[in-house]
Amino acid sequence: MNRYDGDENTERTFAALPPARGRGFAQTWWGRAWLKALEDTALDSAQLKAGRRLARAGSVGAVSVRPGRITAVVQDRDRTQHRADVLLEELSDEQWDRFLDMTVERAGHVAALLDRDMPPHLVEDAAATGIELLPGMGDLEPECDCEAWDHCAHTAALCYQVARLLDQDPFVLLLMRGRGERALLDDLQARSTAPTEAAPEPEGVDAAEAFAAGDILPLLPDLPELPEEPGVPPSLDTETPPPPGVDPSALEYLAARTAAEAHHLLVNALRGVADHPDLPLAQDAVRLAAAAPAPAVLERLADGSGRGREQLALAVRAWELGGPAALSALEDEWAVEGETLARARAVLEAAWDEDERPSLRAKGNRWTAVGTSGQVRLGRDGRWWPYRKERGRWVPAGGPSQDPATALASAEPGPER
Incomplete structure (x- = not known):
């Protein structure tokens, strides 16, 4: 309190x-x-x-x-x-003005804050306006x-x-x-209730005058601002039946996700942010599934990626925690050897006091706390991912940490189940 x-x-x-x-x-x-x-x-x-x-x-x-x-x-x-x-x-x-203008346009952002939540898209939208x-x-x-x-x-x-x-x-x-x-909520309330001024009518130019002006015409106007949201693809709901093997709902979903990804790439390009490279098909299926498509589309993504529905759900959970790196921690088990193993052991030794250090059983890049339902996995970038055992399977329990003790604690391990 x-x-x-x-x-x-x-x-x-x-x-x-x-x-x-x-x-x-x-x-x-x-x-x-x-x-x-x-x-x-x-x-x-x-x-x-x-x-x-x-x-x-x-x-x-x-x-x-x-x-x-x-x-x-x-x-x-x-x-x-x-x-x-x-x-x-x-x-x-000036940054606060931009943040408030962005927030007031999206009621969901205000509602989330009032619920003491900070959804990722609020932070992403702020970053798109240059505010970290x-x-x-x-x-x-x-x-x-x-x-x-x-x-x-x-x-x-x-x-x-x-x-x-x-x-x-x-x-x-x-x-x-x-x-x-x-103060923040008062500012948002004031902006949401402020009257909006009608946009002035654009000034036209007579075609004959423009032609006569020749090379003394003014410069072209700036490009329009980037739309806040991706466009909506046209509906495929027509009276014409689809040809064999074509699923309209899957096509509509892919078109919508393509528009969203194009919008995302354009925003990041304007911000100078490098995006992840082209994904393998198995990972791209998880990215698409993370957007919660219709059950029929989800079934096709599960089959096409070589995962069952249950495994795809786990992959989506990992993806939402950290994208490709988190998915690798879930599905890839690799041998930790040589200098990498020495560094990992040194970090594990330093992470706890001697009387608090749990007994850890190693298998590849995975260290399990003996007698508990907690596990940490070492990513190839040196970060530690927490895992928890639920109903006999290991599930992602949070985002990565540079410290294995913090990662294991975030999994809140209890008696092994």
Whole structure:
């Protein structure tokens, strides 16, 4: 539970949270993205480990959240206390205007925020307008009175604790970016009820005058803005029966997905974002299935990709957590050897204190916590993916982490089932 000190649009203070032993710090995708920004930034994995240990023990005091800064007092094991701050750049007024204009046009975004949810498409739509809501590598800047020059155990513990707050309320992130919940909702309400001015009639040019003007005509106007949504393909619902072997519902679905993918590629091209390369057919079938087609289309995708319906559902679950990399962790088992194996073992050794380290059984790139329903899988990019055993099969349990202990904790393993 949180309490408010002063104006909640400028500061919120959250009471200290209880210890988090045996569970992950972030359950939501945006909470995990916050932790990824920390883990990608910090140079000393030992400090991250110490920070997780402090956060799990409940050593982080009340957390103050203000625009551009989070603050807490963190107590070491020897009971010394340190003030830890983490800074995050605020959005400019112009960026907030663009974010509000984008959000008010889509009622689903507002409804999701009010439900304390931050759907991926909200963040993607913000990014398409040049606004990065979630922090990336190097965005979380540490300050601590222990005078460490990088993330220390105290700032890391603060970040791990804030991930739990973000899980409960994404408005915490928006306050860090510069706007409190009440001010944000008031702005959205004002924009949604503001009268719209009629667009002025375009000025025409007489054809004879244009021809006579020759080479002194004005420059052509700029290209129109990119549509907010992909176009809708024409309906195939006609009175003419389809030829043998042609399924109109499957064709309509493929046309709609092609339009959506073309829109996605164009948005990313304008943003300068590189997309994933052409996918193999088996992976592309999973991408198509992730858009929840009609049952008949889903059946064809399952058959065409060489998967049954149950296996395709697992593949879709993995795809939604991390695309091709997550699908590889689900379906590819590879031998970890040589230098890669040595690095993996070193990371596993450093991830837990000796008295907390679980017994791990290795098979290829998969390490199973003996006696539990938890497993971590090493991706070829060095990230660890959490898995949980349900009804006798291993299922993806969350997004990746640089730290196997965090990944295993996010799977919340219990007695083996």
